[in-house]
Amino acid sequence: MKLKNNTLALDAKDLKILEALQEDARQTYTTIGKRLGIAHSTVYDRIKRMEQHGIIKKYTALIDAEKAGEKNITALMTVYTSPKESEEVAETLCKASQVLEVYTSLSEELQIIAKVVAENQESLHAFIANSVAPLPGVLRIRTSIATKKFKETQFSIVNNPKELTFIKGKHNRIGEKNLERRI
Amino acid sequence: MKEEFSLRILRTLPREKAFYFFTSIGNYTGQSAASLKEFMEKISEVNVKSLEFHLYRGDFKKWTAEVLEDEELAEDLEKLQGTSTSGDILRNQLHAIVLKRYKELTGQLISLRKNPPI
Numbered sequence: 448m449k450l451k452n453n454t455l456a457l458d459a460k461d462l463k464i465l466e467a468l469q470e471d472a473r474q475t476y477t478t479i480g481k482r483l484g485i486a487h488s489t490v491y492d493r494i495k496r497m498e499q500h501g502i503i504k505k506y507t508a509l510i511d512a513e514k515a516g517e518k519n520i521t522a523l524m525t526v527y528t529s530p531k532e533s534e535e536v537a538e539t540l541c542k543a544s545q546v547l548e549v550y551t552s553l554s555e556e557l558q559i560i561a562k563v564v565a566e567n568q569e570s571l572h573a574f575i576a577n578s579v580a581p582l583p584g585v586l587r588i589r590t591s592i593a594t595k596k597f598k599e600t601q602f603s604i605v606n607n608p609k610e611l612t613f614i615k616g617k618h619n620r621i622g623e624k625n626l627e628r629r630i
Numbered sequence: 631m632k633e634e635f636s637l638r639i640l641r642t643l644p645r646e647k648a649f650y651f652f653t654s655i656g657n658y659t660g661q662s663a664a665s666l667k668e669f670m671e672k673i674s675e676v677n678v679k680s681l682e683f684h685l686y687r688g689d690f691k692k693w694t695a696e697v698l699e700d701e702e703l704a705e706d707l708e709k710l711q712g713t714s715t716s717g718d719i720l721r722n723q724l725h726a727i728v729l730k731r732y733k734e735l736t737g738q739l740i741s742l743r744k745n746p747p748i
Contacts, residue, residue, distance in 0.1 A: 522656060524656060527660075568655050571655060571656055572652070572655045572656055575652075575656045575658065576650050576652065576658075577646075579658075580650040580652075580658045580662070581645050581646045581648065581650065581662075583645070585658070585660075586660050587658050587659060587660035588656060588657060588658035589656075589657055590655065590656025590657055592655065592656070
């Protein structure tokens with residue numbers, strides 16, 4: 448753990464701590480320390496510094512919305528915008544509670560890609576028609592409603608594509624032991 | 631009173647109250663109309679799928695009644711909704727209904743200005 452230009456450069460120990468926290472953020476410093484073979488005070492110090500530098504943004508719960516009784520629909524919305532207003536449109540989308548994720552993409556045209564949830568198709572349409580289409584700079588919108596979820600996960604230190612390599616000749620699944628790490 | 635009524639229906643609406651043409655749920659064509667005149671023009675231009683989508687959902691009727699505040703036009707559009715017209719026949723019928731109403735309202739204004747009530 449080193450400071451470079453006021454940003455924290457993580458070492459292998461930090462990454463191991465993050466990995467442990469991503470598996471279970473409720474485990475104690477002692478548990479993590481024992482697992483990694485380091486003192487619990489070291490774990491504590493490193494976690495605190497990563498919190499202070501915004502590397503650890505927050506501790507939260509992953510909720511299975513379906514089991515919690517939420518029957519929402521999820522849609523991926525691509526908003527084509529004029530270059531001038533693109534940032535503003537993206538920022539406005541970020542403020543809407545229905546919008547879970549917002550990205551900008553520059554392919555042939557400037558696009559904003561957003562993940563949206565809604566109670567049903569009607570409320571999804573109402574949201575897009577009343578709150579997205581009227582935004583200045585919106586040229587057109589394409590929306591795909593997800594019908595079946597195959598995978599949903601958060602970015603993890605464990606499955607960071609830079610950190611992983613597949614072993615030749617084996618069928619590997621992310622997060623399993625047959626993945627080699629390059630730290 | 632009549633002039634005020636016609637002018638109200640023929641007014642230009644703020645952006646957030648305009649009609650936004652979609653071809654299906656969440657798929658916005660990029661075309662919108664902020665007045666009756668513009669609505670009539672867009673009917674001729676927009677993808678016919680969009681006209682079918684909105685007519686049979688009752689969106690045209692709802693917008694003309696609640697936003698433009700033209701109950702008469704809303705009723706005519708509701709009647710068309712009851713038929714199973716599609717494609718360019720639908721486009722032509724829709725355009726004819728809106729054009730007729732537009733001419734009525736602008737005609738009323740012209741005649742009121744020529745012959746103001748005493």
